[in-house]
Amino acid sequence: MQAMRARRALIPGMLALAVTALTACGKKNEAPAAQTPEVKVVTLKDETVTLDTSLPGRTLPYRIAxxxxxxxxxxxxxxxxxxxxxxxxxxxxxxxxxxxxxxxxxxxxxxxxxxxxxxxxxxxxxxxxxxxxxxxxxxxxxxxxxxxxxxxxxxxxxxxxxxxxxxxxxxxxxxxxxxxxxxxxxxxxxxxQLDPIYVDVTQPSAAILRLRKELSDGKLQGAGANAAKVTLQLEDGSTYAQPGRLEFSEVAVDQSTGSVTLRAVFPNPRNELLPGMFVHARLAEGVRQSAILAPQRGVTRDLKGQPTSLVVNANNEVELRVLKTDRTIGTSWLVTDGLKAGDRVIVEGLQFVRPGAKVKATEATAAQAGAVPASAPAAASAPAAKS
Structure with missing residues (x-):
């Protein structure tokens, strides 16, 4: 009789313990609230940039006898x-x-x-x-x-x-x-005679036609006083200290190569340049107003090889943009289509977002914007092929 009474007294406690355990398990199984991913962005703006091109060439003596x-x-x-x-x-x-x-x-x-x-x-x-x-x-x-x-x-x-x-x-x-x-x-x-010294470079005739068309269409403005200025990159990657000037351009296209020869002259007081050296000459093409420069870190390529960027819109949602690029300038791509001034390009946190996702965007520092990831397109000194 006493044993039965003891069992009846334990039942309420056991029920309370079971309810407590079930409540605790329910709390553990609750999914945590989803957090909005944070990304770093760079806000694009119109810029005025001087465009130049790098052309291969060889050094030649100024006079030879x-x-x-x-x-x-x-x-x-x-x-x-x-x-x-x-x-x-x-x-x-x-x-x-x-x-x-x-x-x-x-x-x-x-x-x-x-x-x-x-x-x-x-x-x-x-x-x-x-x-x-x-x-x-x-x-x-x-x-x-x-x-x-x-x-x-x-x-x-x-x-x-x-x-x-x-x-x-x-x-x-x-x-x-x-x-x-x-x-x-x-x-x-x-x-x-090595001081001064000539540098003969070749430029494809197609590039000359493109440049002339952009100048005539107003997309480019003349480089002014810098039009004849030439800088030189040596075989070891270093830059030659003395700037040169453009002397002349051949009046005919070489039929075998489809290119035109340009000649520049450089001072060479220390005879650092010797005839026959392979060099790259950088020449000013013109000035582009309202240019859009996108950080290389914010430009990747899709499976088709097209350059793309992820942009945060006014609703803080991610958009995918397919771009057309011209060339690299420093650590940025010159974008001719797909981006505009005011666009916020994601440069950090790309791996955590996808188009349509809501994000929390903060402005990237200069160091964050300037770093180039391994997956980004390689920088090229010459104009890139139109994408």
Whole structure:
């Protein structure tokens, strides 16, 4: 009887404990409220940018001259140090002058004789002791002898081989004792003027047509004073310290390459640039007003390879925009279609959102906007293909 009463007393407590346990389990199974994802955005604005293009090219000497003999003879001396700078008019070689000295002396003797004869006939022709014909022939002989002396002295002077221009001289292609001749195929050496120095670059004719069309349509404005300014990037990626200027453009398109050659000239006081170096020259194309620059971090590509951006609209919802890009400028893409001033482009938190989702957007810092993710399109110095 007492046991039955005890069991009845326990039942209310057990029921209360069960209710408490069930309540606790119900609270544990409740799903947490969904949180609005936070993203970092960059608000776009109209900007004025100067567009330029990078073109491949090669360096060329400003002037180049081959040192060649103008008379025949044996090289007696080489009078320069190979690979050094020489001055115009500096003697480089000495050709054996003995034959030419003898020829000059003989010509001078002949000149003296013909001069005396011409003077004698000049006195006699008045007395009709000689004919006018004889006097004329004596005069002609004197003039021929005078010309022969001049020619002999010229040839004697040519035995001193001089530098035709100032510049850096190559190695000598002949040694002392070598026989050289006027008109031989091989030069004795080559001199190249390296300061200033030329850079020849090539630009596709299609790019020139596009640029001219954009200028005529008003999409681009002329670069003004910067139009002729050229900067140079060397093979190791460094920038050459001295700016150059554009000299001229070829008037015809190369049929084999479909490109036009442009020539720039650069100061080269320290001879850092050598002929034949591969370089990239950066030339100003023009100025674009109201340009839209989207951070590279906010531009990705879809499965079709199209550039896209996720944009936060006025309702704080995510929109997908398909873009058309022109080129990279610094850490941004120049966008020609798909974005406008005032658009908020997501640059951080892309992996947590999708089109149509509600987000909480805050403005990104400069460091957050400028970082380039691994998935972003690679920067290119030349204009990108229209997407």
């Amino acid at each position: 081959e040192v060649r003999p103008q008379v025949n003879g044996i090289i007696q001396k080489r009078l320069f140090v190979e690979g050094t700078d020489v001055k115009q008019g500096q003697q480089l070689y000495q050709i054996d002058p003995s034959t030419y000295e003898a020829t000059a002396k003989s010509a001078e003797a002949t000149l003296a004789s013909s001069k005396l004869l011409a003077e004698r006939y000049g006195r006699l022709v008045g007395d009709e002791a000689v004919s006018k014909q004889q006097y004329a022939e004596a005069q002609a002989s004197y003039l021929q002898s005078k010309a022969a002396v001049d020619q002999a002295h010229i040839n004697l002077r040519y035995t001193r081989v001089l530098a035709p221009i100032s510049g850096r001289i190559s190695r000598s292609l002949v040694t002392e004792g070598a026989l050289v001749t006027n008109g031989q195929a091989n030069a004795l050496a080559t001199i190249q």
